[in-house]
Amino acid sequence: MINAESQLFATNTSTLPLILIDFDQTITLQDTIGPLGKFGVNFTQNTKPWSYFVDSYLQEYKEHRKHFFDLPKGDFKAFVAQLDSYRSIERASQERLSQYKVFQGVTRQALTDQANLLRAEYLQPGVIDVLQEYKDQIRIISLNWSKDWILGFLKELELSKDCIFSNDLEFDESGKCTGNIIPTILTTGDKQVAIDTFRQQFKTIYIGDSLGDIEALIKADLGIIIGNDRSLLDSLADFGQETEQDIKKPSSLYRVDTWDQIRSLLQQHRSI
Template sequence: MNNGRKSRSNLRLFVDFDSTITKSDTCTLIPQLLKNPEKNQAWEMVSNDFLKKYETILSKYEGNISMSNISDFLNEMDHVELFGVNSVEQNNLLEGLSKKDLEELPKKFHTELAPQCESLFELLYEFGKKKNIELCIISSNWSFDVIQSFIKQNVQKHVNTHLNIFSVDRINETLTNPEVIPTIPTQWSVENSSFPNIYIYTNDLQFNENGISTGKFSSKQCVTSMDKLMSLRHHLFISRDTSKTIYIGDSVNDLRCILETNGILYHPRNNEETTILSLFKRLGIPLSKLPQNAASSIQQVQTTLIPSPHFASNWEEITSSIRSELLVN
């Protein structure tokens, strides 16, 4: 990838995938594709062990979390996330899945965009090239194929143009477009970085020559909250620009990225006290309602010592805010 050129992007959007772009989690649907009932017990054991470890960490820090130990808390949560993925891999729980199975998952389970999320892609189609907006998805999902297929099924119809979807491997420094056969690593192109190009950082399964999963992962670059933060920083590094950057996510695994960029917590469950929402309260970090010029506001406070992330309960709020910023610049 070409690291030497200065980026021309006016706005760079980093967005979580599951339960942010999607209405519900798609990663948990992947095991349902398996046709091996013998693995059900193993799945149950791994899931129970993961949840026990997760709850143990939450209980440990209950009423005892602050900005002074938030890194310790997130590091321990990261270990739990790694435990989960490593357990899935060690038990070969995803062995036997085909690439075709994964590509058909969004259609099979009738997956949908989050409510009003189509407004984001309509905005990107309208302003993407003329305002140089770049979209990067950073996801802890287990499959690039699932994300790519979902975008083609649920996003393509909202934009009157072909979407160029790139898989970014920050570990091996490669950028590939799987639609191009053979899939040759591509150099970073500043001139062509804006939407309808979409860059995806995620994990992926290893497949044999017949396109069947071995049960192992070919990439585990985006499992933890630190992995997501490193992916965000990597993308900023290769484009040599940190201005006008917004991260949008909904979970504890997005917390580092939200704090790093003074980003947006997407929280559609207004009446439900989720783990991440209670974390912000306990940390004493105010979540301000998203103003109409949030993109600008985020950048203005990004260099301050106190994090000032925003809160949005729906995608229309986010899109309206971004649109207002684009219209004045």
């Protein structure tokens, strides 16, 4: 699928870089997985409260971290492998949601409608205006559980689902969710598999906010960090990656606070 849609992009805009963007806390101010899960629990009047799923995830996460060991200094490959080791935790969380049918019966329209209700509260200021200018170049790469949910937040862009690479809910022939989540992107490594496919053909700009974006930010032709996630910034420094905060200075890796700054950087890097 990636190769086919990449060829279509190449036909129309072959000289432009692809803009690959994380969703939660990059396009949005806050993580939207919680609101999505709460919506499912409320919609299905589930036997388990949302707190059950959160607490189960956190307990498994903490238990997993107990088995970590100190990594060789400067070993980026080992660091990424450690991040990818959370795959089993993420998958177990999705399987738990599927087991309890948290989203069973939810329609695509219900998901987009609920996302629409949250847009004003959750979207980063100015993000839609910036993305409108580049919507043919945009690909969303996310650990979120629903493409329809993401599209609901980005309705003005009228993106195709082919432009979103994420996990997704499964639907039956009647258009209602079976309750199952289809796993596609569970870790930073999964993100990078999708990104590397693009990088074989195009220059890439990657925009992200957290430690899960570290490999994509480093490997992109231009990496842009929004926000001030210390775990990400400290880890980049540990691996000798200098992060530039003055968008007027040349760099391949920037840290910014707003989407207005990202607009300026995209204008400067229309071609890479």
